[in-house]
Amino acid sequence: MDxxxxxxxxxxxxxxxxxxxxxxxxxxxxxxxxxxxxNVDHHRALRVGMPEIIFGPGKAPQQLAEIFMRLAKxxxxxLATRVSGEQVRAVRRKFRKAEYHELARAITLTxxxxxxxxxKIIVVSAGTSDIPVAEEAVVTAQIMGNEVQHLYDxxxxxxxxxxxxxxxxxxxxxxxxxxxxxxALPSVVGGLVGVPVIAVPTSVGYGASYQGIAALLGMLxxxxxxxxxxxxxxxxxAGYVASIINRLE
Numbered sequence: 001m002d003x004x005x006x007x008x009x010x011x012x013x014x015x016x017x018x019x020x021x022x023x024x025x026x027x028x029x030x031x032x033x034x035x036x037x038x039n040v041d042h043h044r045a046l047r048v049g050m051p052e053i054i055f056g057p058g059k060a061p062q063q064l065a066e067i068f069m070r071l072a073k074x075x076x077x078x079l080a081t082r083v084s085g086e087q088v089r090a091v092r093r094k095f096r097k098a099e100y101h102e103l104a105r106a107i108t109l110t111x112x113x114x115x116x117x118x119x120k121i122i123v124v125s126a127g128t129s130d131i132p133v134a135e136e137a138v139v140t141a142q143i144m145g146n147e148v149q150h151l152y153d154x155x156x157x158x159x160x161x162x163x164x165x166x167x168x169x170x171x172x173x174x175x176x177x178x179x180x181x182x183x184a185l186p187s188v189v190g191g192l193v194g195v196p197v198i199a200v201p202t203s204v205g206y207g208a209s210y211q212g213i214a215a216l217l218g219m220l221x222x223x224x225x226x227x228x229x230x231x232x233x234x235x236x237x238a239g240y241v242a243s244i245i246n247r248l249e
Contacts, residue, residue, distance in 0.1 A: 005075060006046065033070055037063055040070045049116075049247065050144055053236070054080035056105075061090035068109070069094050078109040079143045081136065081236050104135035104235070108143045116145035117246035119173025121239075123148060124162075124189060126155030126179035129204045133235040134178040137200065140239025141176075146246050156184045169193050174242040178235065180204025183215030190224025196245055198238045199229045 012018035031043030045051040051074075054067050064080060064087045071078045072095065080091070081104075088100050088107050098109045121141045125134040131152055141148045151169075154162040162185075169175060169192060177186040178200040186199035199222065201215035208214060212232035219229045230237040 035066060035070065038067055040067055042071075042074050045076060048244075050240070050243065051076035051078070053140075053240075054078070056080050056083040056087055059087070061086040065090035065094055068098075068107075072109055072111065075111050077111050077143045077145075079106060079140065080108075081106045081140075083107050101135065101139045103132050104139040105132070106136060106139045108139060110143065112145070114145055115147060117141075117147060117173070117243065118249070119246055120147045120149060120171055121242050121246055122168060122172040122175045123150045123239075124154060124169075124175060124177045124185070125150070125152045126177075126181070126185045127204070128153050130178045130180055130202045133200055133202045133233050134176070136235030137176045137178065137239040137242070138235075140236050141243050141246075144240070144243040146243055154185075155179065155181075156188060159188065162188065166192060174198065174245045176200060176235075176238045176242055178202055178238075179219075180212060180215050181206075181209055183218035186219050186227050186229075187222040187224045190222060190227040193226070195226065196242075197224065197227045198242055199227050200235055200238045201229070201232045203233050 009023055013023050033040040033042060041052045068078055068080060068091050083105055091098050091107055095109055098107050100107050123134050123137050125131050138148050138150055151165055172195055174196050175189060176198045177189050179185040180202040183201050186197055190197045199219040201212045201219055203212035216232055
């Protein structure tokens with residue numbers, strides 16, 4: 001339940017369309033619902049404006065599907081990240097309209113298609129190997145009610161590819177940049193725009209990249225002051241924070 005749903009519930013009680021007892025039934029699972037193996041946080045959308053997200057690894061398929069169902073029953077858009085094939089099949093047995101995003105390794109169910117973001121989020125990848133992380137950011141930002149555009153394979157090894165699309169960058173309110181290797185691209189993008197740039201180091205590169213640590217350290221040392229950094233391969237975290245920024249007045 002979010003703020004709009006809560007206001008509608010109160011209005012229905014005031015107009016007599018809903019009895020107080022019925023309203024209590026709607027509210028009985030706030031702030032959370034105990035499933036025995038999980039406490040589903042239905043109150044999160046009221047607190048922070050966005051519903052709980054399901055992290056797939058470590059959950060049995062039936063557990064993930066049950067959490068997915070309980071969130072969907074409350075009218076939320078639902079997102080599960082890093083899901084396995086078995087988890088996807090378990091969710092789809094309950095929700096045929098759930099959409100699997102193969103590259104992002106995510107599954108979504110859209111209950112509310114409303115755009116909440118005040119502007120556009122642009123997601124950039126340095127190379128094609130960074131696209132899975134970038135797609136996780138795209139799917140996250142989209143399910144949270146944002147207009148999202150992506151710009152892929154524009155890394156510093158061929159910087160003319162990025163400069164040829166500079167007009168796209170200037171239309172963004174927030175930019176997410178995913179890069180592996182030495183992680184230079186966010187600094188370049190940060191120097192071209194006057195909006196927040198969220199850098200995502202990816203675990204892409206040869207031996208001395210240390211599974212993304214080199215890119216992480218490079219991004220943390222960025223000389224572009226509008227660049228901030230999330231953890232290695234954390235496309236979800238970047239999409240979430242970008243969504244929060246994009247909702248600010």
